[in-house]
Amino acid sequence: MASSPAVLDSDFRYIDKKGNLMKTRTELSIAQMLTFLEQDYEYNYELTINGKSFIVNFKTDNGLIEVIDNEDDIKKYKDIKELSPETKIMAIGHPKYSAQISELEEIVFYDKKSPQTGSIFIEDPSFAFDYAHILPLVEKCSILHGHTSSVMVELVGQMKNNLLIDFGEAKQIIKNVLGAFDHKFFINRRYLKEEDDSHYKIVFEGPKGMFDLQVPKNTTYLLEGEATVENLST
Known part of the structure; x- marks a missing residue:
């Protein structure tokens, strides 16, 4: 019996706000668009029709969305439409597949004449910054301490003469952004007790006792959530 191609962890390159691992930027863009429109969605939804199961990229309250990346996706889409014509599903894909499914009105393809992206x-070793934080919910990390973090940056955009951006220019932009975070203090906003024009008062009781800190605003970032590496990366 034929089996579906194996999906490896290395196939996933992106992560959405819900923590879903995604394989393509198209999937991530759709997730971001749905979030912006305040439309809830389920990623990799399992659809069953007449005992046959399909994994569809997105399920929303208004219908299904499938990203067409390869021949298997085309077959999946056609099978769903054939087995269940009433199923509300649209697909988004590359124009190279348009000739194969041009008869399907629900298909939305990227403009063939659009600029190359x-x-x-x-x-780079220089893409690093130092910071301090406190994690009151984790005993070992519930006191003020610091780390050095490095980043890897993905740049996406319109290409010109087969070039996205000059590396030297990109490197300077990235360093400028990281400079805004360097040697700063990160803390969950929930621990903010009060503030004045120049200071925050941070108060919480953790495993090591009661903390009552007054910190300068210009060296502090208040986060929506705990100041974990996972939260900082988003």
Whole structure:
């Protein structure tokens, strides 16, 4: 019996606000668009029709969305439409597949004449910043302490002459952004007790006792959630 191609962890490159791991930027863009429109969605929804199961990229209250990335996706889409014509589903894909499914009105393809887009990952030892934080809910980390974090940056945009951006220019932009976070204090906003024009008063009781801190606003970032590496990365 034929089996579906294996999906490896390395196939996933993106993560949405819900923590779903996604394989393509198209999937991430759809997730971001739905979030912006305040439309709830379920990723990799299992649809069963007449005992046959399909994994559809997105399920919303208004219908299904499938990203067409390969021949298997085309077959899946056609099978769903054939087995259940009443199922409300649309697909988004690359124009190279349009000839194969041009008869399907629900297909939305990228404009063939649109400018070429590119994506590059940039990693450099200088892409690092130092920061302090407190995690009151974790005993070992519930006192003021610091770390050095490094970042890898993905740049996506319109290409010109087969070039996305000059590396030297990109490197300077990234360093400027990281400079805004360097040697700053990160803390969950929930621990803010009061503030004045120049200071925050941070108060909480943790495993090590009661903390009552007055910290300068210009060196402090209040976060929506705990100041974990996972939260900082988003």
